[in-house]
Amino acid sequence: MEISAPGRLEVRITAADVGKRVSVRRRHDPATEGEKFTDTVGVLASWDNGVLLITRKSGETVHIPEASLVAGKVVPPAPARRRGPAASYEELARVSARAWRPVESERLGEWELRAAAGFTRRANSALPIGDPGLPLPAALDAVRRWYGDRGLPAYVQTATGAEGTQELLCAELERLGWTREVTAELWIGALAPVADRDEGAGVVLSREADDAWLTRYQRKGVSEVALKVLGSGASVWFATVPGEGGGAPAAIGRCVVDGRWAGFAAVEVDPALRRRGLATRVMAALARRALEEGASAAWLQVEADNAGARGLYAGMGFAAHHAYHHYRSV
16 A cells, blocks of 8 residues: 555545556445455446446456545556466457357457357357447447347356456446356466376267267257357367266366367266366376377366366466456346
8 A cells, every 4th residue: 555654545546547457445334343444456447426446356346435445556467477378368268269169150340249049158148359349338239139139148258357358348337237147267277287197098089079978068958059069169179988887978078279279178077986087087188189289278267166176277287367257238
């Protein structure tokens, strides 16, 4: 916090700092128990009518009455990650989008509208990278119409927590009444250490998701549309660890190789066989194939409440790059 004289804190931000990363300290309501002050770090999304709206790295928005401020300053962007591959948000957003293609898409300026008969939000949401070519309210109206014409809810996928992400857009969507339904994180790491974790023995790789693979896939009743999405990407591989007696596979996984990136998804293990290293074996086999195709970096997406997966991926050297969110129109 800024100190202008011994023992005195100072607010050194104004409404002109909207869009910048700030750190603020506010005083609690006197009736509130606990700490006297609360510190908040994030992007200053707005400062209107005496209220600051700050979007944290997680995507959470915090409303702070200006009268409660006791200190505030602009702070530099979060430091770059010290391990793993260097990557911008835009690069990762585009490579992850190419790994999970819709069956129908259309441009709205530089935004992409994506639809796949409702199979997953990622394939049925607008990806707002760049300029939509319209003022934001008009662009969002166009998004609603496009999805409405297809009998689908209107979603916009956004991101927070890295340089170039969309904290201001998130705040504006919330101001306009859009509801954040899902938050997850995109993690990245070096590819070779994943391959080195296990020999990948007993893993069968295929270019298609066969009937056996689909019996283990968590999304049941997979349609032709879903199969198209699952098979989309530059170079797609499906991994299967066969089950005993010809039953459902013990474990499965999916990987899309796209230039230097290998994207992992659908890593699933028979609940009765968890904690036996099967997920590691699947990922190692896929990583070896991706290395053979020239990839060197890896990404994956993980839910914030999936403690088991987060522990597994952290142990492989992955770390969070940014959070992403799906906002739904009311």
